[in-house]
Amino acid sequence: MGLFDHATTSFVSTRLPPAPFLVPVIIDALGKSETYKDVVEVVPGEADLYCGRSVKQHGGLVLTGDSDLLVHDLGADGSTSFFKDIDHQPDNSDGLHSLIYYPTTIADRLSLPQSHGLRALAFEMIMDGHGTFRKLLGQSITLKTINMHEDQYLDFLKPYNALSQSTTDSANRSSGYPCQFMNFLHTLDPRISEWVFQFPSIARCTDSTASAAQLETNSIHVFLPFLVDCPIRTTAWEASTSLRQLAYGLLKNVTSTSEQEYCVFEHRRQNNINGKGYQLPNTPVTSGACTNLINLIEHLHHNFSRLPVPDRWIAFAVYQQVEWSSSAGKPVNSNFIVQKLPTLQTQTNLNNCAWDSLQFLAQVQGVFYSLRMLQQITGLLMSGGFERPCMKEASTLYDQLKSLPPLKDVPSFTCAVTLIHKIRAENMVQAAYNTLGIKEQRSLEVQETSENSRKKRKSGKNMAPKTPGRKQVNNSFELLEVE
Template sequence: MGIPYLITYLRPYAELKSLAGQDVIVDGPGLCYHIHHRCLGRRTEARNSFEAAPSYGELGLATVEWLDGLRDNGAVVKKIYFDGFLPPAKIRTRLERLQRQTTQLIDYHNTHKTPGRTTPRSCETAPQSIFEGKHPRSALTSLPPPSFLVPAILEVLQSSKYYKDVTEVVPGEADLYCAKYISYHGGVVLTGDSDLLVHSLGTDGAVSFFGDVESSSEEQPGYLRTQIYQSAAIAERLGLPKTHGLLSLAFEMFMDHYGTFPKLVAQAAALKAVMASGSMFEDFCKEYTSGSEEPEVIGPSMRIFQSLDPRISEVVLQFPQLAKLAGQDAAAGNPSQDAPHVFLPFLLDCPNRTSAWEISTSVRQLAYGLLNLIVAKDQERFTVIEQRRQGKTPSTREWQLPRLSEISDACIATSDRFTELEDLHVPKTELWLAAMICQELEWSNSLDRASLSQIAMGQLSEFPDRDLDCSWDIVHFIAQMQGSYYSFRILKQILGVVMSSDEEPRLPNAVRQLSSRLECLPGFCEDPEINDMHSLYKRMKTTGLLQIAQRVVGIEEPPPIAADEGLTKPSRKKRKRERIADTNSLATNKTNSRNIFELLPQE
């Protein structure tokens, strides 16, 4: 993101100032990636990007530490904005990002026979202030960030005493709302995106970048200062027209990639490119136009929109009726007839296997279909398009949504699954893990594949109490668990929107019951992570979750799998012989399968 070299050219015009007394507006997604970068810089013992990955708990604590540092220095955090909707014009950019992430994962997989070791995180982290972090080694940045980096940090802020009331998921792009706020109220936007400099920020609006906020050793301990860019003042010093400000300079840079700074400034002052390009300049401006009115305050009954995860908000706001309720600008570019596009978070799974999102597809189908219960008939959607990795390339998958007549039965079946697990004495703390294992078993059995749940248990049984270089099988198993967990989270949050609508009195009882059941879905800190594998193994073994899940889904317990079965692939002929030998028993198991989502349409 950002305009290349814009910060480089304008840095001499920035002023080094204290943050004391400043009203601060924070670009939420930018803050998340900055915190992740800082946490990687704390790693001293990690050998690679996989081992360096911070936990969601650590990321949340580091974010609060960073924001508390601003407050302790006298800054006032007025707003923390998160994207709740990205316009269709950004689809190409997002697909390019998905391709880069896929390439990163494949390259890492090709150069690492084993992804890394599992190590207690306390041994990996060097204690230091979040404002004094070093740049991470390049070896620690070769993989994409954690899959749920942004929603995990958002969850922490929404439960924080100091930040929950200033944190919002907005029905548009966060940078537009940051710019709009300070154009009315003044203040400093903290961001990682140089695009903010180009927006109309008013006479008192300024921009600073996360990487510039530093602890000064010249002042008292903990004293923070940063480089502040006063856009209007910089434009005046450069002699740019007040009607265009830095926007004219940015457009000159966009049109002339090789011009020197003095040449570009002179052309911008004369509006050379602006006058010559006509409609091209108008298109360029659209990305930096935030509307002329101050953001509206939505009613309390629909405030739930502001608490949704960004990716979930984006699904909801592709239904025009709901977008209007959430206060979305009519010019946001929301398609009114197209199937909703969903960019699923990028899971760090094994690129040689089917996407880890696959096992929980039916849960997401149900979630998306629930929105048809609360919109006008002419706005109902019958398919949804998911963007994710499939094999070694990004993939577009279009899924059928359940018909309205099927939703009650699907909700009942989902609730019954949890009831059945409870009847088999699965502890409440393990209920979600058991449900995830059931999904994995059903999916593997339906495709005549060995269960990764069983493979992972076999491998971990060899090293139950010490660190190990884990396999890609274990990595994929964890990714499946995370994808399953997040699919239930999508279902929970969409149910929250449905239950908050005016249609609530007319909803089927099954919808209400499922919503109540999902209220106890744990937060991201309890989501399975790779460094939790030892405790996860002990929990599964102690409670017999694998055996219980096999019983629930109607699959006979298979013979034990050797610990190294997932590490060395049997020959194709051997696998074929094994499949032929097991044909009868597998066929019997499939006939008796009790897949709770089999009533939903597939592709």
């Protein structure tokens, strides 16, 4: 299908989500492109505000997927267009086509007050979600609801007030943060940036008042990318939790005293709406964890010094998966799929990968991204500007993480079999067991024993007669076990 083809709802709902690290990979590519690197800017806050300011000052069009841009102050000549409206007409040599929306023109046609524009109608829709368009339009023309709820209207406007260049410059000058720190903020991944800016002491270095306002409950919320893993198993992010906890702890320990008690809540698959909370370690514990990680990386890189640097990090990911599985009493996926290698010879794409392979690959991807989080946070600490000094272990760790491969080179589904061959050929699983000082788990034997035990338990139960030709199961997800 073409890039701008419109698929039916039923088709879209059955598709897998986009690649988990698509956005940061694109940002990395643009930053390294000779054509685009000088005209692309990653802003440390809501991009809508910066786009709105640019269009208001210079005119132009904002290409977006967010209809809220119509409510932003885009100026008299500002306009917006939506990704869903982009269409390609093969018979037309002009290329791509899209509808363009001019908020001021729309407001004029609706006879809305020039002082309020589409914001008046948007506020009416917020206050009365069940009102008819004719009713809401009439009330927005007379500013009925706005006059009745002025304070609520002012709160409604806060996320849409365009930034002024003088305000941003003033915030940057008065923040006291060094230039290196400000520049590094612009290199953070969006998922990392959004939780970093929840610390008020960091948010104040830009005009990110909206981010700072979220910290009234003294809690930081981290939204991790979606990993394609087995839906009935423990989320693949769990295998790399310790790495992310270290990243959270390193940042927390250098922020202001008033922010030392903040808790972090991770939002991942298989979590409730509140996320999974973590009490972050204090400085001595964080320092010890840094030292242990540094020693582990040095040990594994020394053991696999004959391999290219990216492959040494794969060995680290294997170790991380084996260590977590062993300590949590879970089957070691890496061990199992290496033993199962002959059956994977033809499985070169996602459509016929077994759940074990998918789960392991997702765990590897989770380890790499968690290391990237550590890499970016330690880099931010090295750029200075915090109230508390950074521990020396963080500097050593940052130097080690500089060799981490970019996200575009993180193993994907297209190279799953090649990855497993490499792990087996280099005895990475055995090396992980040797480093841990524990006996290798024979995953095939464990699984077969567990399967036989399960069958024996089920055979001893009084079961209702089965309908001929139809398998009866108590748990509908058991059907997923049939590979």
